[in-house]
Amino acid sequence: MVFGSSTSSDPRCDAVFSALAHAARRHIIDLLVQTPGMTVKAVSSHFAMSRIAVMKHLAVLEGAELLLSKKEGRERKLFFNAVPIQQIYYRWTDQYSSFWAGHLTDIAARVEQAEAAKETRRA
Amino acid sequence: MVFGSSTSSDPRCDAVFSALAHAARRHIIDLLVQTPGMTVKAVSSHFAMSRIAVMKHLAVLEGAELLLSKKEGRERKLFFNAVPIQQIYYRWTDQYSSFWAGHLTDIAARVEQAEAAKETRRA
DNA sequence: ACCATAGGTAACTAATAGGTTACCATATAT
DNA sequence: ATATATGGTAACCTATTAGTTACCTATGGT
16 A cells, blocks of 8 residues: 555545646645735736636635635635645655665566567567 | 746646545555556456456556556556656655644634634624 | 357447636725 | 625536447457
8 A cells, every 4th residue: 555554535636636637726825835825816817718717717726735725805815734745745755765665676577578579579 | 937947837737636646546556556467357357347347547657657567568567656746756756745733733723613602702 | 160258349328527708795905 | 785706506518428239359278
């Protein structure tokens, strides 16, 4: 169980990874890292798509708890929250470090070499 | 740009994160980490869903280059490839470490405190 | 030679994701 | 007091995802 005893079946993991799977949402995170506390309007002004579409992306990020918000008057200030990513990262590195550092890339190399050898034989 | 100068808009990033966004695919990775070189049949035997569904998951992992395969006779041996994840990880930690270590979680805490304070005032 | 086994395609279906426009509610500024 | 700006909902459309069954191909064992 690389992802932890219950990580591969963890629904929170689903939420985080699928939140990060869209370029627009990663860009929102970039924006909020650069300038924490941006309003919804300010964020959506960086996109060609409609404000509503951006708000849906914000909702997805909130669902993954990658985004925290604080309502001030009629505005909503947005903050990136890295904790869920940190948690995944820690679980990963805990159970995975031995595999990570070393023989994994070797397997990749070996398979590629095998493929290359096959190509050579074919040619 | 947390994710690198072109990371938030990197289509490879999309592929990797959306591949990891499904519990079944994370479980496949777990299996292949434990026993590299499993066949398609062996992997699919660990799932309730049909072999074809599993093969589609394998195709998604291959699309993200998280899976390498080597055909041997009528069998296909499967290997996990961590390189794409490593690349994302390195880019992340490069440009993000200062934000990561420290004040980020503080922001989360502050927002939560602010919310808690609001609740208290309301009560 | 033949049958079972491993893998792969094609075509279909249901649900979800990503986007739109139109409309509503509530603060703020004048 | 009223107009404007910010944020939020609702309803809808289209494309993609995740799964199915049915069928095909090729390798291996007997």
